Amino acid sequence: MIDELVAAGHRLAAAGISPGTSGNLSMRDGDRILITGTGADLGRLRAADIAEVGADGTHRAGPRPSKEVAVHLAMYARNPGHTATVHVHSPHAVAVACLPPWSEASALPPLTPYFVMRVGQTPLIPYRAPGDPELGTLVAGHPLEFRAALLANHGQVTSGTSLDDALTAAVELEETCRIALLTDGRRPRTLEAAAIAELTGRNGTAWDTPAR
Incomplete structure (x- = not known):
């Protein structure tokens, strides 16, 4: 798990969506959660930068855990089948997080099938x-x-059934935010309700916002 987190941190930094010492990652195995330490630079992440906490957030080993540990625990609480969480301050996601949301259910419209x-x-x-x-x-x-x-004026958080799953979601979310900003003010065409239903049903994602 530690090696996976280290490699994932390097991958996010190389993708340009985890600037400086921002962002944190975690993986869960039962009641054991490994999470990057506070102030860790994901681009230079090492095994020594990984902390261990319990399911209640109690610090068990390693450096002081990320100050966003409560967000990671919350994502696991609401998605019991998920084993990894990614939180980054990717620039396009931060920009969209500074704007009014598209709807109460989603900050972004259904712009792409991905x-x-x-x-x-x-x-x-x-x-x-x-x-x-x-x-x-x-x-x-x-x-x-x-x-x-x-997270308003802050960044994005994703979780997944594996670390790769959570990373894929984080990268896709950043790309969707970029597309949303590129099309802002131009009345972009969004996916129709039938297409949304087919995609969510096949891939296990959720979409409660009516197409509009």
Whole structure:
């Protein structure tokens, strides 16, 4: 697991979606959660930068865990079958997170089939300061199903059934945010309800927002 996290951190940094010392990753195995340490540079991530916490967030070993541990725990709580969580401050996601959401259920419209099938609806979680435990409470308590969210004025978070799954969702979400910004103000064509239903049914993602 540690080697996977280290490799994933390098991959995110190489993709340009984890600038500086921002962003954090975690993997879960039962009640054991491995998470990057606070202030870790994902591009230079080492095994020594990985902390271990319990399912309740109790620090067990390694460096001090990321201050966003509450968000990671919240994603696992709402998606029990998921074993990995990715939180990054990718630039296009941060930009969209500074704008009004497309709807109450999703900050982004269903622009591409890849967004719908790999990510699904992505709500905008209200702003709380980075590291505020209440941010985890807001993520855990959101009424709709989701595997990805934008954190207002902050960044994005995704979870998945594997680390690669969560990474794929994070990269796709950043790309969808980029497309949303490129098409902003031009009344882009979105996927129709039937196409959304087919994609979510086949790929296990969620979309409760009516096409409009």
